[in-house]
Amino acid sequence: MRALITSVYLFLYAPIALVVLFSFNAGRNASEFTGFSTEWYGKALANPFLVTALQNSLIIAVVSATLAAVFGTMAALGLERLGSRARAVFDGLLAAAIVVPGVVIGIATLVALVAVFGAINPAIAAIWPGEKPPQLGLGYGSIIAAHGLFTMALVTMIVKARIATLGRDIVEASADLYATPLTTFRQIVLPQILPSVLAGFLLAFTFSFDDFIVAFFVAGSKTTLPIYVFASIRRGVTPEVNAIATMVLVASLMLILIARLLMREKTRKSPAGE
């Protein structure tokens, strides 16, 4: 049993470790470690295409995760107050947003946006007084919209699960003590759901930052980091790609660890767990 478990962990981590190791390789040879060097990190960070892709990814991840955290939390709070039928419809749509494969989300968004732009752009051109009418197109907006769909559903699920464990009694006690609903929310509910909202935000950020397939369809001429990495991989395995891969790994690793700590905090504090 022990041996099996050890090999499972080896299986999970050895490939990643190998990529990290070879990102520090001095030589270009991908199968022989010839000495320690951080040269490839310097090369990678000096590459303007990579830096632009990284900036794009960060902007998209921050905006989509923020929208997802705010709207998702609002939805989780609102769902509590719905009748069972409306709730079932909403839950069904959220589940669909999570279960429908990313490749389909990408395609559906692409198809719909191209159809909408095809109708709107000539209309804008017709009424535009100036020389060059603005053209709506794919880019930041479409990626954020498509990422936000999945991540908002994810945040809603996480916060909803947290709300379900909240003690009703303290909310009622707060009302009995003449707190307004807003005060009760600010002083009782919000502090208790905040860790799960933050965890949801971080997971949403990680998802958006790591997503390749959805962005691949709706990015238009924009390049995100995963799209850039994908393109470099297809050009060939180089130490520079290893360095980029390592940086991507470290970034998402840190985010997920913080998210997990936040989620643990919540279970430790929750009276329902006792």
Next chain:
Amino acid sequence: MPLTMTTKRRLVTTALLAPASVWLFVFLVLPFIAMMVFSVGERGPAGGYQTAFTFAQYANLPARSAAYWNTLMLAPVGAFVCLIVAYPTAYYLAVKANPRYRLLLVSLVVVPFWTSLLVRTYAWMYILGSRGIPNLLDMIGIEDVRLLNTPGAVLLGIVYGYLPLMIMPIYVSLEKLDRRLLEASADLGAKPVSTFFSVTLPLSLPGVMTGVALVTILLLGEYLIPQLLGGGKVFFIGNALVDLFLQSRNWPFGSAIAVTLVAIVVVVLMVAMRIAWRISGTRQVDLV
């Protein structure tokens, strides 16, 4: 006129749900309708889409039967192999592991799932590629071994990518298991093996079902693993879709395939839920 309590309550509820509803409608429901409309259209002369009402795209589906075949074979097989590795691991974590290290060990399983699948799959490209294992084998005299771009490589990538997602729900169901049942079984003279088969395993089936369903459904839409480790030789429905939308630009046909993919996912989901309900009540799984 002052607002009554119920009107006010309704207003707040509407305000809370409005952004999410709009988002779900504009970026999920509408796009899906658009995709269905495209799927009964025709390909324009320069690619893209031309308005029509025809089922020609659906009639043409067999042209991509290889993609369907690969997906419908490798997704369940991949999920099954994941299960075989995941069950003993989850069992160890939930039952045998030292409680002091349990959380750490569980975290170590979950964390890879949330790191970039692209990078993790790339790692295997690296290992299986000509400068990886084949190169090592070459050194000891075994020549011309090709590992990359085979169904085996894709299967390996699948197990690597989705193992954490299989372990988690099984772990959760095993951890919830009431230890007193195991003691009772032992007290009644059952051997550990028969306790496992008559108590532990049946009680963990909901977790097994959840894991198999989750992994199978995600695999049905997989693109990266077959693309990077199958190298165009072992392609999934997802690869056919990327080809049709971004390369050969046959959007109506691609839409028809996407619609069938969603239909397959829905069928798998419904079957899984049926079985899950039969085994027990519905269950929540921590994805994190």
